[in-house]
Amino acid sequence: MKPIALFPLPSVVLQPQGLLPVHFFEPDKVALLKDSLASGREIGFALMYDPEAAHYHPDDDPDDSDDDECNDALGVRASAFDAATDRGTSSGGDAGGAGDRGDSNTERESLPRSALESDTIELPAMPKKVASDGEKVGEKTGEDDALKQRVYRTGCIGGIIRFDDQGDDYYVAHLRGKQRFRIEGFLETDLPYITALVSDDAYQIDQLPQIDWVVDGALVDRVVNCFASFCQLVDIELAFHDNFHENPLLIIALACMICPFSDLDKYCVLTTLSVRDRLLMLEAMLEMLVMRHTASDIPLQ
8 A cells, every 4th residue: 555645526537548637726735736746746536425416226216206307317327337337347357359248147347336336435534724824724623524525435546747837826737547546544644635545456457558458449449439429419529549549548538538427437437447348338338328419308418
């Protein structure tokens, strides 16, 4: 395990190879950025758990709700998840036959949806904030117990590739997703931000060189075509290039950043081990998204 500065974010899931611009202006976050720049240029990002978010469960009865459009949307998300995870493999590796969409009877390598929803950890009480004059002010007390927040345990390290000083302690940093990790606990420090203890043992696959990936080119083509169809439907102009074949993680990260997938769907992609199975999951999610847009008037945003 190793310590890393943790930046919890709502509704944002950084994927490996994904690009993420982050604005730093609050004193505690500015301190986090400066310390990270001085020691490895890495920040850990984790998705904040939203207990109010609507998550579909197979046992839910759509007739129990008065919001038909909401139920339709939830059904689409559930169908995409079920279709994708049924295509998974039991190996947890990147191997797969050409054009193989998986065997629906094989064990899924990703966690069940119900397990993902509970795959969270409670954040520690926030350290004291740092005022502009350097003094620490304010601190959570026991009265804030009901307000304690949780994050999903799997996150992604972002490496700082560029940062811009906007003046007045306002910075914009651009980060690229590197290595996935699991949050095992937290360190007690005097720092004004959270320091997590993380392990990458479950995601050693991320350290494999690209030459060792076994990903069917036809699968990449299908995902790229589905993503291009969605972009065309919603009038998003993107340049599609051969880099997606050289590094399929780019299309995974880009689609998860642009498409209106639910937080849990993006987290499902993040926790799935192999590149191939993430592509299969993304293909099903994109297919359902395109079908939803073409078959109904439910807004995508």
